[in-house]
Amino acid sequence: MKIQALLFALVLIFAPSVYSQQKIVILNTGKQDTRIDLSKPTVYLSFERYDGDNFIWLRLHNNSRWTISFRTDDDFYGLVSDSSTWSAGRDAFGLLDGTKIKPKYMVERLPEQMPMDNQGCVSSKSWLPSGRSVVFEIPRKGFETFNKLRIPFTYEWETEGYEPEHRVTFEGWELPKVEQ
Numbered sequence: 240m241k242i243q244a245l246l247f248a249l250v251l252i253f254a255p256s257v258y259s260q261q262k263i264v265i266l267n268t269g270k271q272d273t274r275i276d277l278s279k280p281t282v283y284l285s286f287e288r289y290d291g292d293n294f295i296w297l298r299l300h301n302n303s304r305w306t307i308s309f310r311t312d313d314d315f316y317g318l319v320s321d322s323s324t325w326s327a328g329r330d331a332f333g334l335l336d337g338t339k340i341k342p343k344y345m346v347e348r349l350p351e352q353m354p355m356d357n358q359g360c361v362s363s364k365s366w367l368p369s370g371r372s373v374v375f376e377i378p379r380k381g382f383e384t385f386n387k388l389r390i391p392f393t394y395e396w397e398t399e400g401y402e403p404e405h406r407v408t409f410e411g412w413e414l415p416k417v418e419q
Contacts, residue, residue: 275302275370282307282392284409287374289417294376297409299342299390301367306333306395310362312341333368340365340373347387366395386411 274281281303287296301307334340343362367373377388389406 273303273305275304282405282407284388284390284407286409286414289379290376293379295379295382295414296374296376297388298372298374299340299367299407300372301369303394304369306366306368307392308364308366308395309390309392310343311365312343312362333366334371334373336371336373338373340375342375342390344377344388344390346377346382347389348381348385382411382414 279300279302281301283300283302285298285300287298290296299309342365382388387408387410389408391404391406393402393405
């Protein structure tokens with residue numbers, strides 16, 4: 240009887256460990272990956288085009304299975320947004336694919352660490368649903384090889400200010416060279 244009780248206690252002790260190891264294996268196989276395109280990061284920026292000598296156009300991609308939010312100069316309603324229910328159960332307006340936005344961003348100028356930013360005093364929270372992307376422009380002047388643009392964002396289940404900071408970055412060396 241004591242041996243049966245001891246065996247039962249051991250099963251209770253080790254069962255959660257075995258279960259959690261099985262769960263980790265499932266997640267590492269990619270069957271439940273958070274990315275839509277497994278060859279790309281969950282959230283990333285890509286170069287779109289040069290607009291003369293004045294601007295650089297970039298595209299912000301949400302390659303995750305969740306909606307993300309970030310700060311913008313404008314609030315987007317009507318033609319540039321639609322209402323949908325997201326993974327975390329939130330029901331809100333999300334930006335349409337390809338919408339032109341004015342995100343809040345910061346450019347770190349290396350090696351001086353002198354920031355150039357588009358932070359302003361007033362902003363809105365904009366939502367980018369899973370699988371969508373938006374475009375924006377930044378001034379070309381001053382965004383050189385050693386600069387890094389960053390846009391902070393949160394996932395749909397997070398509360399602003401109380402979670403770890405996520406940010407998507409784009410560095411000056413990623414720009415295509417222009418033949419002159």
